[in-house]
Amino acid sequence: MTDVMPDPLTLAILLPLFGAIAAFLLPRAAPAIGLGAVVATAAAIAVLGHLVVQAGTIFVPLGGWGAPLGIELRADGLALAMLGLTALIALGVGLGALAAFAGETEVGGQPMARQRAFFWPLCLLLLTGMNGVYLSNDLFNLYVMLEVISLAAVGLAVLGGTVAALRAGLAYMYASLLGALMMLLGVGFVYLQTGRLDLAGLAGAPDSAALSAAFGLMLVGLALKTALFPLHFWLPEAHANATAPASALLSALVVKAGLYILLRLAEAGPFPGEAILTLMGVLGTGAVLWGGVQALRAERLKLLVAWSTVAQMGLIFVALARAGLEGLSDSWRAAALLILAHAVAKAGMFLAAGRIKDVIGHDRISELDRSAVRPALAQLAFALAAISLIGLPPSLGFIGKWSLMEGAMMAGNWHWVAVTMAGTLLSVAYFTRALTGFLRFDRVRAPLDEHRGWALADAPPVVLAGLAVGLGLAAGPILAVLDLGTPFGAIP
Amino acid sequence: MIDMPLLPLIILMTSLGAAPVLLALPERSARLRTGLNLAVAAVKVALVIWLAWKAAHGVVYDLRLSVLPGLDLHLQADPLALMFVALSAVLWLVTTIYSVGYLERGPHRARFFGFFSLCVAATVGIAMAGNLFTFLLFYELLTLATYPLVIHRGTAAALRAGRIYLIYTLVGGLALLLGTLALWGLAGTTDFVPGGVMAEVAAERPAAAQALFVLLIAALGVKAALVPLHGWLPIAMVAPAPVSALLHAVAVVKAGAFGIIRVVYEVFGIELAQGLGVTGPLIAVAAVTIIYGSLRALAQDDIKVRLAYSTVSQVSYITLGVALAGPVAAIGALAHLIHQGVMKITMFMAAGNLAEGLGVKKVSQMDGVGRAMPGTMAAFSLAALAMIGLPPFAGFVSKWYLAQGGIAAGQDWVIALLLGSSLLNAAYFLPLLHRAWFRDATPEAANAPARRKISLWLAAPPMVTAGFVLVIGVLANAPFSPLEWTRFIVTREFNGGL
Numbered sequence: 001m002t003d004v005m006p007d008p009l010t011l012a013i014l015l016p017l018f019g020a021i022a023a024f025l026l027p028r029a030a031p032a033i034g035l036g037a038v039v040a041t042a043a044a045i046a047v048l049g050h051l052v053v054q055a056g057t058i059f060v061p062l063g064g065w066g067a068p069l070g071i072e073l074r075a076d077g078l079a080l081a082m083l084g085l086t087a088l089i090a091l092g093v094g095l096g097a098l099a100a101f102a103g104e105t106e107v108g109g110q111p112m113a114r115q116r117a118f119f120w121p122l123c124l125l126l127l128t129g130m131n132g133v134y135l136s137n138d139l140f141n142l143y144v145m146l147e148v149i150s151l152a153a154v155g156l157a158v159l160g161g162t163v164a165a166l167r168a169g170l171a172y173m174y175a176s177l178l179g180a181l182m183m184l185l186g187v188g189f190v191y192l193q194t195g196r197l198d199l200a201g202l203a204g205a206p207d208s209a210a211l212s213a214a215f216g217l218m219l220v221g222l223a224l225k226t227a228l229f230p231l232h233f234w235l236p237e238a239h240a241n242a243t244a245p246a247s248a249l250l251s252a253l254v255v256k257a258g259l260y261i262l263l264r265l266a267e268a269g270p271f272p273g274e275a276i277l278t279l280m281g282v283l284g285t286g287a288v289l290w291g292g293v294q295a296l297r298a299e300r301l302k303l304l305v306a307w308s309t310v311a312q313m314g315l316i317f318v319a320l321a322r323a324g325l326e327g328l329s330d331s332w333r334a335a336a337l338l339i340l341a342h343a344v345a346k347a348g349m350f351l352a353a354g355r356i357k358d359v360i361g362h363d364r365i366s367e368l369d370r371s372a373v374r375p376a377l378a379q380l381a382f383a384l385a386a387i388s389l390i391g392l393p394p395s396l397g398f399i400g401k402w403s404l405m406e407g408a409m410m411a412g413n414w415h416w417v418a419v420t421m422a423g424t425l426l427s428v429a430y431f432t433r434a435l436t437g438f439l440r441f442d443r444v445r446a447p448l449d450e451h452r453g454w455a456l457a458d459a460p461p462v463v464l465a466g467l468a469v470g471l472g473l474a475a476g477p478i479l480a481v482l483d484l485g486t487p488f489g490a491i492p
Numbered sequence: 493m494i495d496m497p498l499l500p501l502i503i504l505m506t507s508l509g510a511a512p513v514l515l516a517l518p519e520r521s522a523r524l525r526t527g528l529n530l531a532v533a534a535v536k537v538a539l540v541i542w543l544a545w546k547a548a549h550g551v552v553y554d555l556r557l558s559v560l561p562g563l564d565l566h567l568q569a570d571p572l573a574l575m576f577v578a579l580s581a582v583l584w585l586v587t588t589i590y591s592v593g594y595l596e597r598g599p600h601r602a603r604f605f606g607f608f609s610l611c612v613a614a615t616v617g618i619a620m621a622g623n624l625f626t627f628l629l630f631y632e633l634l635t636l637a638t639y640p641l642v643i644h645r646g647t648a649a650a651l652r653a654g655r656i657y658l659i660y661t662l663v664g665g666l667a668l669l670l671g672t673l674a675l676w677g678l679a680g681t682t683d684f685v686p687g688g689v690m691a692e693v694a695a696e697r698p699a700a701a702q703a704l705f706v707l708l709i710a711a712l713g714v715k716a717a718l719v720p721l722h723g724w725l726p727i728a729m730v731a732p733a734p735v736s737a738l739l740h741a742v743a744v745v746k747a748g749a750f751g752i753i754r755v756v757y758e759v760f761g762i763e764l765a766q767g768l769g770v771t772g773p774l775i776a777v778a779a780v781t782i783i784y785g786s787l788r789a790l791a792q793d794d795i796k797v798r799l800a801y802s803t804v805s806q807v808s809y810i811t812l813g814v815a816l817a818g819p820v821a822a823i824g825a826l827a828h829l830i831h832q833g834v835m836k837i838t839m840f841m842a843a844g845n846l847a848e849g850l851g852v853k854k855v856s857q858m859d860g861v862g863r864a865m866p867g868t869m870a871a872f873s874l875a876a877l878a879m880i881g882l883p884p885f886a887g888f889v890s891k892w893y894l895a896q897g898g899i900a901a902g903q904d905w906v907i908a909l910l911l912g913s914s915l916l917n918a919a920y921f922l923p924l925l926h927r928a929w930f931r932d933a934t935p936e937a938a939n940a941p942a943r944r945k946i947s948l949w950l951a952a953p954p955m956v957t958a959g960f961v962l963v964i965g966v967l968a969n970a971p972f973s974p975l976e977w978t979r980f981i982v983t984r985e986f987n988g989g990l
Binding site: 387403424479 | 515557558559560561565603628629632633636640643646651654655658662663666669670673674676677
């Protein structure tokens with residue numbers, strides 16, 4: 001690599017950023033620019049993957065200034081897996097958006113041309129922020145990237161332009177700003193205490209009350225951003241009322257940024273202690289149960305899917321907490337697997353739910369079976385995604401749950417096993433509500449014309465949902481990638 | 493002949509690969525669907541014969557795909573697997589033919605045959621699973637694939653049955669997941685090994701081993717319909733006749749029974765299980781189930797519900813034979829796995845024909861149906877007599893070995909149990925035969941117009957399987973009979989203990 005040619009880490013952040021600017025300036029060409037930028041970013045990530053496989057962890061000082069003063073990017077296996085997954089989801093959702101925003105008008109919403117024009121800059125800005133979070137190696141950079149994500153996410157949430165979406169988007173924005181503020185305060189305290197912001201510097205920092213307070217602030221801020229129960233209040237409405245491709249990005253990617261930062265903080269710092277881990281597990285349990293119950297009561301399909309995100313995020317916190325005394329060194333793999341599994345499956349599921357809504361004309365669960373048109377492929381995608389989210393074998397979700405329960409059992413923490421079981425049963429119950437509706441088309445009076453429900457637009461959700469199930473068979477290689485550069489140290 | 497190490501995977505893929513194609517076929521492409529169904533089913537039978545031939549000549553099939561460190565998806569073709577695969581392949585072909593006739597011009601055929609195919613793929617996977625982890629995967633797939641079949645009619649009763657079925661089987665599936673995890677944690681492997689993998693664990697922590705045994709058997713007992721976990725089976729009878737036939741003969745109930753065989757013989761090992769003192773309670777549960785199922789069957793007027801309770805009772809013969817822990821009883825148990833399947837599928841298809849052809853769904857409506865549908869009722873009668881245990885039919889052979897096994901195990905009361913059960917079998921089946929052959933049809937039934945002409949697609953399959961019932965009973969000692977095959981398996985499981 002020459003000095004003129006930027007490294008793939010920088011490219012993974014800059015390519016989507018330039019794409020976002022170009023797409024904003026040239027709205028007519030936005031879809032082409034957007035897809036091109038996503039593909040180019042994926043290519044940069046592929047090159048990066050090659051390097052990480054060879055070298056383990058890669059550090060790149062920006063502008064020639066290394067840590068602790070300058071900004072430094074870092075890529076290891078965990079970052080690589082997240083980058084690859086994010087590019088994949090952006091590509092899938094982008095292709096889905098091409099179909100979703102085709103046509104001219106939408107009843108009660110913004111004209112399609114406007115959605116088409118604004119979706120791509122926001123999507124690429126989100127990709128910039130996500131990739132930035134994955135590659136950042138210092139607290140301030142993480143904070144900035146988190147803000148970039150929030151900006152894009154709020155824009156995506158209100159893209160549909162309906163009153164409900166705007167109202168939910170406003171709540172989302174307040175929650176997001178508050179979370180960011182707490183994060184910034186925490187970052188500031190850390191700087192005052194230690195005089196440096198790079199993650200490696202945290203490891204050697206002496207324990208103090210002020211530092212604990214700083215971490216506490218950051219933790220609460222991140223919990224708010226990841227919608228950890230009981231700070232989830234903004235999520236269901238925001239995710240359910242956005243247009244389907246936006247919902248897919250919000251649910252699959254945005255909430256994962258906070259979790260990823262949490263993982264990185266835990267990797268670097270002395271924190272979190274056992275008490276905090278247990279608290280995360282308890283709150284996660286609350287999310288699993290409350291999210292499950294609310295999903296059971298939801299009347300609309302997209303709201304059900306959104307509540308299932310609350311429950312699934314709770315499960316990931318349980319996965320973080322499951323190992324007890326061993327701390328995160330043991331349990332992060334289960335959490336990472338669940339993060340990957342949820343991202344792929346939920347992207348596919350929201351796209352599928354959007355397709356079903358478009359084809360049938362509504363998404364009221366009680367009337368899903370009363371349509372003259374049958375969106376068969378979208379239903380298939382929804383079912384496949386549900387298999388992974390429930391955690392049935394051989395899906396990636398199953399592998400994640402297996403790792404979670406295995407570790408909990410080995411540590412003797414049977415209560416976390418019980419929580420996982422309860423969450424699984426709840427998810428079966430609420431997804432069955434939708435799936436039974438798909439199977440029941442006997443109450444239709446009009447003759448059934450099942451083929452009108454098929455379109456090329458069904459391909460992205462089917463592929464994403466299929467991957468969510470099929471990637472379970474590739475769990476071995478995925479774990480091998482996660483362990484590149486040994487984040488969290490070697491396998492115990 | 494060329495060697496095909498992937499043969500087990502190919503056999504699995506025949507029906508697994510056919511499922512999405514069948515689901516995607518347009519509703520009106522009936523001929524294409526029928527052709528594809530029959531072709532795949534026939535190819536599968538041929539492949540299974542090939543596999544059995546190769547395996548009998550010493551070829552070892554062993555396919556592994558590592559999923560997590562130390563944890564593989566593992567397909568193999570040991571004799572026990574071959575037995576179950578052969579049963580499912582043959583009966584699938586027969587049931588497919590029957591289903592084509594049964595669903596002629598009915599709604600949702602694409603969906604039906606798609607999930608039907610998936611269901612059989614799951615059964616094949618269960619049979620060839622080389623460890624409990626792989627078994628679990630296909631066990632869950634079976635639950636998912638059968639649910640749409642159970643609620644196929646879409647009526648309120650069907651949906652209710654589906655919900656109950658799903659609750660039972662998914663809770664059972666979760667228990668199996670927990671058991672698999674616990675086995676993995678305790679023994680460090682989930683492999684099926686003749687003689688078991690739990691010896692060390694049992695020596696160190698007998699209480700944990702006992703708890704694991706109870707958990708696994710309870711998880712599998714849901715599908716095997718062990719009392720008190722049998723509640724879903726009679727309710728699931730709202731499913732179409734071919735689904736009931738498949739559920740009772742090879743798919744769901746047998747998956748549970750087959751799992752119990754694997755767990756007792758190849759996770760714990762029969763001697764260890766005896767040493768842990770867990771076989772005694774299992775014998776008791778099986779005995780209670782045998783008697784309870786028969787007693788409940790007596791009181792049912794609905795033919796299919798009566799058959800369902802009969803299944804509850806008959807499938808527990810398998811559990812009984814396994815738990816008796818002797819080689820002779822084991823032969824009876826394994827032979828009954830096949831025999832019960834062939835007998836029960838005959839009866840369900842015949843019952844389906846009665847309902848379709850004459851509208852007869854209740855025992856009280858059966859007067860004179862023998863004259864109206866002689867072929868179907870002959871098949872039904874033959875299977876019923878075999879089920880009662882009349883020599884020389886298939887059911888007699890299994891009961892004979894179970895009784896011998898009981899004596900060999902020093903449990904002479906098993907003979908009384910089997911006699912009592914046979915009497916009860918007779919008490920709930922003979923009245924049907926009596927009504928069908930020796931009573932005249934009621935006037936209104938005789939004058940009622942035929943509801944539907946029973947085509948050869950519907951009439952032939954029960955007669956063919958009735959022929960199997962006769963042949964595997966009469967020729968039980970011939971080479972390649974199911975009984976001979978089970979002797980071979982048992983020799984292996986008991987390390988030449990015969």
